[in-house]
Amino acid sequence: MSRxxxxxxxxxxxxxxxxxxxxxxxxxxxxxxxxxAPRADAAVHDIKxxxxxxxxxxxxxxxxxxxQPRDAAEAFVGSVxxxxxxxVEDGVFDIGAHxxxxxxxxxxxxxxxxxxxxxxxxxxxxxxxxxxxxxxxVFLRSLPVRVVMILVVSFVVATVLMTVWGRVNGWASPIAAxxxxxxxxxxxxxxxxxGDILSDNxxxxxxxxxxxxxxxxxxxxxxxxxxxxxxxxxxxxTDSALVDALQAEFDDLESAVGAPHREAVxxxxxxxxxxxxxxxxGDRIQKYTTRDIAEAFVGSIxxxxxxxVEDGVFxxxxxxxxxxxxxxxxxxxxxxxxxxxxILALVYWAGPQDVRIRRPLFGVxxxxxxGIAIVSFLTAAALMTLWGRVNGWAxxxxxxxxISVVWTxxxxxxxxxxxxxxxxxxxxxxxxxxxxxxxxxxxxx
Numbered sequence: 001m002s003r004x005x006x007x008x009x010x011x012x013x014x015x016x017x018x019x020x021x022x023x024x025x026x027x028x029x030x031x032x033x034x035x036x037a038p039r040a041d042a043a044v045h046d047i048k049x050x051x052x053x054x055x056x057x058x059x060x061x062x063x064x065x066x067x068q069p070r071d072a073a074e075a076f077v078g079s080v081x082x083x084x085x086x087x088v089e090d091g092v093f094d095i096g097a098h099x100x101x102x103x104x105x106x107x108x109x110x111x112x113x114x115x116x117x118x119x120x121x122x123x124x125x126x127x128x129x130x131x132x133x134x135x136x137x138v139f140l141r142s143l144p145v146r147v148v149m150i151l152v153v154s155f156v157v158a159t160v161l162m163t164v165w166g167r168v169n170g171w172a173s174p175i176a177a178x179x180x181x182x183x184x185x186x187x188x189x190x191x192x193x194x195g196d197i198l199s200d201n202x203x204x205x206x207x208x209x210x211x212x213x214x215x216x217x218x219x220x221x222x223x224x225x226x227x228x229x230x231x232x233x234x235x236x237x238t239d240s241a242l243v244d245a246l247q248a249e250f251d252d253l254e255s256a257v258g259a260p261h262r263e264a265v266x267x268x269x270x271x272x273x274x275x276x277x278x279x280x281x282g283d284r285i286q287k288y289t290t291r292d293i294a295e296a297f298v299g300s301i302x303x304x305x306x307x308x309v310e311d312g313v314f315x316x317x318x319x320x321x322x323x324x325x326x327x328x329x330x331x332x333x334x335x336x337x338x339x340x341x342x343i344l345a346l347v348y349w350a351g352p353q354d355v356r357i358r359r360p361l362f363g364v365x366x367x368x369x370x371g372i373a374i375v376s377f378l379t380a381a382a383l384m385t386l387w388g389r390v391n392g393w394a395x396x397x398x399x400x401x402x403i404s405v406v407w408t409x410x411x412x413x414x415x416x417x418x419x420x421x422x423x424x425x426x427x428x429x430x431x432x433x434x435x436x437x438x439x440x441x442x443x444x445x
Contacts, residue, residue, distance in 0.1 A: 019275035021055045021062055027268045031253070031261055039256035047249045051272070053234040054242060060275055067146050071196050075150050078195020079157040083188035087165050091309030096180035098388030108175075114182055114386055118189050121301060123147050125193040128294035146196065154192040158184040183387075187305050194302075246272060285355040285419060287428045288367045292418050293375055299417015300376040300410035301383070307406050308387050317401035335404060339411050343372050346415040355419055359430050367429070368418065376414035380406040 028044045054060045086092060099111040126147055158181045162168045168177035237245060250269040254262050307313055323331035347355050347368055357366045381403045384390045390399035427435075 019060070019271045021051055021060045024051055024060070024268060024272055027264070027271075031257065031264060031268070035257045035261055040253060043249055043253035043256055047246065047253065047272075050234050050242060050246050050249065053237075054246075057239065057242075059239065059242070060272075065146075067144075067149065071146065072149055072153055074195045075153045075192035076157060076195075079154040079188040079192035080161070081195070082191025083154075083158055083161055083184045085306070086184055086187055086309060087161055087167055089309040091311060092167070092180055092183045095183045095309065095387045095389075096176065099182060100176055100179035102388070108179070110386060110388070111179055111182060114186065117386065118182075118186050119147075119151065121186075121298070122150050122189050122193050124294055125190070125298055126150070126197060128291060128298075150189060150192045150196060154188040155181070155185050157192070158182075158188045183309075190302060190305070243273060286358045288358070288371065289427065289429055290432065292368070293371055293429075295421060296372050296375045296414035296418040297379055300379040300414035302417065303413025304376075304380050304383055304406050304410035307409055308383055308389055313389070313402055313405045316405045317398065320401045320404065321397065329401075332401060332404060335408060339404075339408050340369065340373060343369055343411055343415050346412065347372070347419055359428070372411060372414045372418060376410040377403070377407045379414070380404075380410045 025048060028047060032041055032044050051060060055062065099114055100108055102108065102110040126144065162177070162181050162184055163171070168180055171177050234242065234245070247269070250265060250272075254265050254269075257265060320332040320335060321329050323329065344366075348357065348366070355368070357368075360366050361370060384399070384403050384406060385393070390402055393399050
């Protein structure tokens with residue numbers, strides 16, 4: 001690269017996850033409004049063309065997401081893919097019977113709890129994980145229509161599949177049929193949400209031609225041809241050359257604007273280059289945020305749910321408790337140690353991201369290790385309890401053994417769910433806790 005971004009000032013405080021193409025466009029628009037130099041307009045136009053190319057390559061993120069008809073199709077496909085394997089599992093009947101049969105004053109509390117769980121899970125997938133994105137279409141001022149769409153699509157898919165495949169006994173008992181469908185819906189909603197959020201079909205902001213390119217002497221076709229030529233030239237660049245081209249255009253912009261605006265241009269340059277390098281040339285994960293916890297929660301569910309319908313979990317749990325030495329369940333303890341080692345391996349040693357240990361507990365224990373282990377265990381325990389796979393905790397030791405089997409695979413999903421999206425946006429969890437402590441002290445005072 002022809003020049004390092006650090007040559008233009010220190011910007012250690014820049015969070016690439018907070019930099020979006022919309023924020024860069026807004027900052028560039030501010031520069032053009034505050035200066036009248038024609039060269040500045042032309043440079044900003046060229047920078048925007050390069051930013052659009054960087055966005056389409058995934059080097060820059062968008063801060064907004066617009067609901068499109070294609071999203072419903074992607075949710076449908078994802079729901080079918082995730083739901084279909086569970087249609088042949090008889091464990092669905094046992095779980096459905098539990099959801100329908102556990103009542104308080106005639107109200108199926110587990111069925112209602114599972115429905116609430118699906119809604120929260122879908123919302124968590126779309127709103128709490130990955131990068132910050134604002135939905136443009138909301139319902140009742142706050143609920144994203146995308147959440148409602150995914151819930152409806154996945155429920156319809158589960159209903160149709162269960163009916164066509166004869167897994168609801170011809171709707172002889174509608175409540176029992178809905179209970180079984182709810183089990184499939186839980187998994188299908190995950191696939192629907194994943195199918196939607198993995199898509200990348202949002203359009204970047206439009207790039208207007210600079211005023212110097214649209215006088216009366218130039219017709220619209222010439223301006224369009226020039227814009228097309230600019231986009232074609234940008235598309236031909238490699239990622240590294242694209243960043244170099246951005247640097248060169250920022251040089252032109254800095255020379256075109258007056259001294260009062262150069263500091264703003266330098267800041268925009270730093271944000272642009274850092275964000276492009278962050279997404280294009282690998283992440284270094286250092287912060288541990290509440291968003292990471294949410295990602296671990298979602299990842300653990302992805303891996304855990306297929307095991308909830310398998311009766312083999314019971315046999316493995318019995319084996320864990322049967323192998324003893326000096327009265328200790330050796331196999332159970334070895335499996336717990338194996339889980340912790342695997343989390344370390346996936347996150348810090350052999351994983352797909354460069355994850356650094358920062359602010360460890362007691363100076364030695366990685367926070368992410370503890371967070372992933374706890375989140376995945378609590379997720380496995382909650383799901384096993386909700387779906388009646390621990391026999392109502394009649395024997396807590398047996399229940400813990402069964403949970404530990406599901407915890408093993410849930411921890412893998414939690415590890416990958418945490419680190420695969422890269423560095424999460426938001427403040428470090430230690431800073432959040434410190435802020436809460438300060439607020440509590442101020443309230444007491």
